[in-house]
Amino acid sequence: MSSTEKSLITKFFIFLLIRSCFSIDTITPNQPLRDGDILVSSGKVFALGFFSPGNSGNRYVGVWYYQVPNQTVVWVANRDHPVDDRSGFLAVQGDGGLVVYGKDQKVPLWSSNVTLSSPNNSLAKLLDSGNLVLLENGVSQNVLWEGFNYPSNTFLPFMKVGVNRQSGIEWYCTSWKSQDDPGTGNCSYRIDPRGFPQLILYKDGAPWWRAGTWTGQRFSGVPVSSPNFIFNSNFVNNQDEISIMYDVTNASSIYTRTVLDETGTIARSTWNGDAQEWNVLWSAPVERCDYYGRCGPNSNCAPDYVASTECTCLPGFVPKSPADWYLRDGSGGCIREKGVSICGNGDGFVKIVRVKIPESSTASVNMNLSLKACEQECWRNCSCTAYSAAGENKGGIGCVTWHEDLMDTRTFSSSGQDLYVRVNATILAQYAKSNGSPTKKAKLAISIVSVLLFFFVVFLVYWLVKRKLTGKKRPNKFESRVPTGSMYFEKSTADLDDQSTMNSSELPFFDLRIISAATNNFSASNKLGAGGFGSVYKGVLSNGKEIAVKRLSKHSGQGIEEFKNEVMLIAKLQHRNLVKILGCCVQDEENMLIYEYVPNKSLDYFIFNETNRALLDWKTRFEIICGIARGILYLHQDSRLRIIHRDLKASNVLLDASLNPKIADFGLARIFRGDQNEANTNRVVGTYGYMSPEYAMEGLFSVKSDVYSFGILLLEIISGRKNSGYYDESYPDSNLVGHVWSLWREDHALEIVDSTLGDSFQFDEVLRCIQIALLCVQDFPTERPTMSAVLGMLSNDAALPPPGKPAFLVKKAGTSEDNSINNVTCTIVRAR
Structure with missing residues (x-):
């Protein structure tokens, strides 16, 4: 080969290398964007190019964050017309402005539908806002077309949602079809301009969740979206357009987006560069009351998930179907009582506080009326059923009146507007008497x-x-009363850090008077439960925030050591599947922990109750299992401290309003050094039935101790039965673990599944979970999987290894000749 040929080959490979990572500033008629090219905004915030979503091989033109490691696409051009290979390119042409071509370079797959008067005098540019714009290539650089007018599934700062009344253009986003297909999905998020304009999320063409009306500060159905030092909202409602747009104070350094996914959930999140993840600020729908019209017309949805009685009729209304209402089905809504008129002497209005005001597409609005004038306006019209202020300030501004059914009203815990519902004289008197009208x-x-x-x-x-x-x-009684040396932190490198936590403002101290007032002086009616540590009470602070107060009993088996341990540990933990601590109270011989209130009690309240466990279908149980696994993995691997819980059981798993699990009670937890895998203790504490054999018998504990407890808990969730004290006539010589093991060996493992599930569960998925549980409760710790491996097993269908014989196959006395007296030996067991 000659030197000339070698030189040509070398230049060719250099050209290919440059071509594969070629970056351009603009797209011009003479410089299209080909598959492999990248257009980067001037501040290097966003990039434009061809991409393939998920496992798809199709190619799309999209915009994504340039500096976020995991490609996060925020806008797609040809979302419904992909290129099926890498021959595509994006060009500026006169017959359509921006066009995307595939193999056939005569017929474009996608076009911006802009006819250019001077096709050779235009260019496309990507702005730092993420907006792809088509500009006149001149001094004025007028915008001829912009991608922000055609959102995909993501709203970015400075992108509008609404309607241009003059041109008819509507700005709204639609979900992707799936994670592998950015095509137009079946969910959309848009403004309904009728009546009193409102923001609504639609699914399959029907309202799915309602963000509500603009109050001047926020949308009424999104209490957490009020203006702050980062976000500002700009709402426009005039004869030209109605729209909402939000911006950020520093768009170049704060990455934030609002995404509508294919399931019908919308969420706003910000990028955390340190943690390299998206932090969710709010999402919806989350609670049952979030779903549009859950309780039907003329009703109010107020969350009460323990009693499942969130639906109540508005004043002056009664259930349309009392039988369905009794069965906790409020979807039929409420109607006026027969023969009752609201247009007579003495009729008036009952005030309902902290609500998302009803669906307002048919409501009447008058922004020039005060709240008092609004009442008179509604009172004079017999067809007026309710009124409210159109905006928020002292006393409210503007007037909204309803003349039809009141749909999709719900109560919030600490925010919302006031709704005034019209009733007759009799009901008005009843409410005045019950509310103590002065x-x-x-x-x-x-x-x-x-x-x-x-x-x-x-x-x-x-x-x-x-x-x-x-x-x-005032002296800090906590510092003076809590000993500095604790066996719970022996051999730990985190002692100094933990002590500084207690003395810092990281964990607020609550005054005893505040806690006493919040719990109604620790009233028995506020008591949520009790254990070896003492009692737990529900409380409501003066700002309306609900809390749970763990009050350490003076005679508690859990002493000041466990209290200090729990405070120090949980103050440092932040995870969606761990209960969140809000502060503590150490005053007048009282030791209390203040937690977020979790309304659905603990997991054992459901799975060990014949009636309640029917409320948990298999899908919910599987999500609970995965949530518990994620929480334990965080403790073992991802938290700032490496933590062994040591008391994982059903009663220490709480369920929030959406039945998401939250691991609680860290009084017995231990901190490990980063390189430490196992420790020994001469004080065995925990709960019989959940303790691993090496811990109960030898005092040895490790991350595999929690894995064992998780395996027991997994079997209990599947079967609805307790491991401790389990007895079955067919297998009288085994506990629950032994029973499952016997059934597994006989290929009858599904017999253990909770009968309340019927045939609604997926057989393969349940069998897989049983096999995972048996792998977790194997006799030797080294044979048990780690929690990261467990999560991998739960999330994919790869083949699993066969489980070995479980530990603790307890024999009943007198049932066999080979009984052993060495089944379980514990140094100290404290039942909790």
Whole structure:
């Protein structure tokens, strides 16, 4: 081969290398964007090019974040017309502005449908906002077309949702068909401009979730979207257009997006560069009350998931179908009582607080009326069924009135608007009596009390200021009462860090008076449950936030060591499947932990109750299993501290409003060094039936101890039966683990499945879960999988290894000649 030929070959390979990573600034008629090229915005925030989603081999033109490692696509051009190979290119042409071609370069697969007067005098440019724009290539650079007018499944800052009343253009997003197909899906998010305009998420053409109406600060159905120091919302409603757009204070450094996925869930998230992940700020629908019209017309949905009684009729209405209502089916809604008129002497309005006001497409709006004038306007019209302020400020602004059924009303815990529902004189009197409507004498008494209270507050402020000036400082009783050395942190490198946590503001301290008021002085009616540690109470703070208060009993088996351990540990943990601690209270001989309130009690309340376990179908149980596994994996591997829980059981798994599991009770947990795999203790604590054999018999514990407990818990979730104390006449010599093992060996493992599931579960999936559970409860710790391996087994269909003989196959006395007295030996077992 001659030197000339070698030179040509070398140049050819260099050309291919450059071509594969070629980046351009603009697309011009003479410089198209070919598959393999990338167009990068000037600030290197976004990139434009061809991509293949998921496992698809099709090629699409899309925009994604340039500096986010995992390709996150935010806009797609030819979403319904893919290129089936790598021959595609994006070009600027006169007959359609921007066009995408495939193999056939005569007929475009996609076009922006803009006819250019000067096709050779235009260019396409990607802005740092993520907007792909077509510009006149001149001094003015007028925008001829922009991608932000045609969103895909993602809303970005400065992108509009709404309608241009003049041109008829509607800005809305639609979901992808699937993660592998960005084609137009069956979910959309758009503004309904009729009546009092509102933002609605549709699924299959029907309302699925309603963000509600614009209150001047936020949409009424998204309480967490009020303006803050990062986000600002701009709502426009005039004769030209109606739209909502949000922006961020620093778009180049804060990456945020709102995504509508194919399941019908919309979520806003921001990119955390340190953790290299998207943090979800809010999502919907989440609660049952979020779903559109869950309780039917003329009703109110107020979450109460333990009692499953969230549907109530609005004042003056009764259930349309009492039988369905009794069976907790409120979808039929409510109707006016027969023979009752709301157009007579003495009729009036009952105030319903903290609600998302009803569906408003048929409502009437008058922004020039005050709230008082709104009441008079509604009262004068016999067809008016309710009214509310159109916006939020002191007293409300504007007036909204309803003249038909009131649909999709729901109550929030700490925000929302006031709704005034019209009722007749009889019902009005009943509500006035039940709510203690004040008489003239009562008003006088209230005035006197108010004056006295004013002087008391003035005196209290004076006393506090004087006390501060004298330099009196309240000692930190927690620091003085909690010992610095604890066996729970022996041999741990985290001691210093944990002690600093307690003395920092990372964990707030609550005053005992605040907790006492929130729990109604620890009333028995507020008590949620009790254990060896003491009692747990539900409380409501003055701002409406619901809390759970864990009050350590003076005679508790769990002492100050466990209390300190739980405070130090859980203060550092943040995961969706771990219960969140809000603070603690150490005052007047009281030791209390304040948690987020989890409304659905604990897992054992469901799976070990004949009636309640029917509420958990297999899909829900499987999601609970995966959530518990993710929580344990976080403790073992992903948290700042490596933690062994040591007391994983059904009663220590709480369920939130959406039945998501949250692992609780870290009083017995242990911290490990990053390179430490096993430890020994001379104090065995935990719950019989969940402890691994090496821990119960030798005091040895490791991450595999939690894996064993997870295996037991997995079998209990599947069967609805407890491992401890289990007895079956067909297998009288085994506990639950032994029973399952015997059935597994006989190929009859499905006999253990909870009968309330019927045939609704997937046989292969349940068998797989049983096999995973048996792998987790094997006798030797080295044979058990790690939690990362368990999650992998749960999430794919790869073949699993055969399980070995489980540990703790307890024999009943007198049932066999080979009984052993060495089944279980525990140094100290504390049942909790």
